[in-house]
Amino acid sequence: MDLKKDVIAYLEQSRPVPGESEEEKLACHYLDVGVIDSMGIVRLIADMEEKHGFQFTEDDLQSFEFQTVGGLISIIEKRIHDGQV
């Protein structure tokens, strides 16, 4: 499964990510629209880190990018890539 689908599926465990197209889903501010709550985001971080074997940095968590589905996916991609080089 590719990472994009994987992360969206993870977020959609309790509630669908709004948006007709994949593009719209990737632009979604998942916390603002209540796709997951604050406890959910803490779990998401732990689960992604464990599954892919990396650590988000403090800057990752504070970044604007982290707040959208697409941004989150690209941070995860970057961290996975960093771990492989």
Added chain:
Amino acid sequence: MNLQDVIAHPVAPERWLLLNVFTKTCVGLNGQGLAAYSLLSAGQEPGPEKQHLWDIERFSNMDGLMADPSRFKRDANEWGDGRVLAPEEFKQELRDHLLLPTQSESDYLERFGNKKSLLDRTHFGNFHQQVGQELFFRRIDPGKWWVEQKFAADRKTVRTDNLYGAVQAEFLKRYFPDRLRPGMDVIDLGCGIGLYSGQMADCGANVTGLDPDEKYLAIAREQYGDRVRFQRCDIGKPGGLDAIPDESADLIFMSDALLFYYVPVNPKETASLDVLLSDIHRILKPSGVFASMEPHSVFWLAPWFGSPRRPFTLLTEYAQKFFGVTPTLERIVNDLGKNGLAVSHMEEVKPPPDLQGPIGERDLHFARNFPVWHIFESRKSWPSG
């Protein structure tokens, strides 16, 4: 924003703090930078010279719930070299720190609302939300952090290196023997890890410690289970204290807990102050006392300015709360009153005059002049039932 939200305060020779007192954002400047700021604030351009700017913001509340809440690096020796900025960069930094206007007044005021999520950095939110977000970014376990504010690593004593030890624990060391007699029936409401329950039991009282959190109660039972009865209860929820009989307590004691019934840490929390206070009224004996020791409604979280021995503070809010999470004094007295509890004694708790110990000089003098806790004692003004 409005320029009048900003103050400049000297912190060392040729070193100025420029602070937006409402947003608690700041930079450090020298005299030349301050002069440039003065021109910018009047809508003039200060000229082509580069300006020195120091990044001195720090989330000082991470040092503790009762620590200096001023949020800037106070010691100019720790400012480092700072940055030398071209005029446009300098101006942008001042805008980014909300020291020069960037947006309309209404957009600025909108930012003082509650955070919409854990990641929301647009809204400043209240104190709980700010601390929660900071803990999240730093990946610190909130449950552990809150306990560590007050208790030493062994969880058997209150930390002596901050105001919890120097003010609260010192006060209660005198207060419990003064108020308690052997055989009195006492409820420690929101007992947490049971330290104060244990101290009250040591005065000869029959103490029951109640808390909603089984994790804390496990520690409490291990330490004080031989002399205190601990029980899990949903304090403040309907029926939560039904297991406790009517008119059974001489003293109901609560510390650092009532404020959470005004502004909960978790906004979805459903416990209610009126349920709590009517339960307290029901459980108190006719001559019983409810004693609640809380962070001071005026001075807790107020910034610490001035020299260590001659502190002053600046209040930015009291009746209209955006940042603070304590109720006003009026609300405490009237909420007790409407639930049949009349205030019989109130004390603003200060460090003992002879205190010596590992807390800082600034903490000590601030807390002496601007108490960071108060205790309200109330008694039944009408009978139960």
